[in-house]
Amino acid sequence: MYILGYDVGGTKITAILGNENGRIIDTVRMRTLREYGKEGLSNQLIEMGKNILNKNKVDHVDKIGIIFAGPVDSKNGVIISSPNIIGLKNFNVTKVLEDYFNVPVTLENDALASTIAEKLFGKAKNYDNFVYMTLSTGIGGGIFINGKLYKGSHEMAGELGHMVIMPNGPLCGCGRRGCFESIASGRGITMRVVEDIKALQDSTELSKIRPGSIDAKIVFEAKRKGDMLAQLIVEETIYYIAIGIVNVVNILDIDSIFIGGGLSKEGDNLFKPLRMAVNEEMKSFKRPIKIYKALENGADLGAIAVTLYEY
Numbered sequence: 001m002y003i004l005g006y007d008v009g010g011t012k013i014t015a016i017l018g019n020e021n022g023r024i025i026d027t028v029r030m031r032t033l034r035e036y037g038k039e040g041l042s043n044q045l046i047e048m049g050k051n052i053l054n055k056n057k058v059d060h061v062d063k064i065g066i067i068f069a070g071p072v073d074s075k076n077g078v079i080i081s082s083p084n085i086i087g088l089k090n091f092n093v094t095k096v097l098e099d100y101f102n103v104p105v106t107l108e109n110d111a112l113a114s115t116i117a118e119k120l121f122g123k124a125k126n127y128d129n130f131v132y133m134t135l136s137t138g139i140g141g142g143i144f145i146n147g148k149l150y151k152g153s154h155e156m157a158g159e160l161g162h163m164v165i166m167p168n169g170p171l172c173g174c175g176r177r178g179c180f181e182s183i184a185s186g187r188g189i190t191m192r193v194v195e196d197i198k199a200l201q202d203s204t205e206l207s208k209i210r211p212g213s214i215d216a217k218i219v220f221e222a223k224r225k226g227d228m229l230a231q232l233i234v235e236e237t238i239y240y241i242a243i244g245i246v247n248v249v250n251i252l253d254i255d256s257i258f259i260g261g262g263l264s265k266e267g268d269n270l271f272k273p274l275r276m277a278v279n280e281e282m283k284s285f286k287r288p289i290k291i292y293k294a295l296e297n298g299a300d301l302g303a304i305a306v307t308l309y310e311y
């Protein structure tokens with residue numbers, strides 16, 4: 001079986017050729033243009049699909065999956081609104097590809113797709129109750145309960161980034177203050193560093209870098225070099241991530257959590273102290289929670305996985 005996947009993200013669009021066993025045969029990436037609109041995006045997806053099939057001498061596909069960075073109506077295959085590309089409101093993108101390639105097309109939100117990929121192709125195979133959390137520019141996620149993806153009443157379950165963990169904290173894009181995302185996401189980390197101008201001036205490593213270019217990766221690196229401000233920011237970040245995780249654990253009583261996104265690339269520098277912080281923060285509700293790094297290519301696999309998952 002050949003499956004064609006698309007990951008339509010805020011910065012890049014990826015076409016993926018894979019199969020039902022979760023094998024990725026090839027990927028092609030392009031930069032996302034903000035001004036695509038419906039027609040521009042349709043043409044781009046068709047072009048990329050044709051190219052990746054030609055390149056790999058594949059003459060047919062059996063299924064197509066599209067994952068999108070934004071809210072979707074997956075039942076009807078419609079993009080509801082689009083934070084990154086102009087003019088995609090209420091766009092039935094699945095119909096365009098169904099008409100062209102003549103195969104079934106599935107559309108899903110990208111965080112939910114990565115969650116499904118963990119279940120079909122990752123360690124989450126062995127778990128019925130788990131949460132996937134992406135710590136990236138923003139924070140998103142997905143929830144599996146009793147072996148099924150939980151979507152909620154309005155397909156909005158899993159917005160982990162918008163639980164408040166610091167009342168009156170930094171303003172979040174959603175309009176509330178102190179959301180998990182406004183503090184512990186890549187953007188949140190940057191904001192916390194550059195806001196403390198005095199500490200930034202005194203920082204041995206971070207003061208060398210233009211404030212606009214400081215990101216989570218640079219902060220973790222500076223910590224390893226012994227920078228005091230970076231150490232403080234990293235420790236705080238891990239503490240807040242632990243609070244976020246324990247909130248989720250207390251509500252859902254999951255057995256495992258899978259962390260993806262840019263921050264997960266820090267590996268043991270993140271996961272070791274995070275596991276300790278989570279255990280500490282559970283206090284008297286302690287239970288064995290497994291905290292895993294999510295699949296490296298979870299987004300690519302997500303675009304394949306959504307075509308195989310039975311809702």
Ligand SMILES: [Zn+2]
Nearest residue numbers: 162172174179
């Ligand atoms: Zn928020």
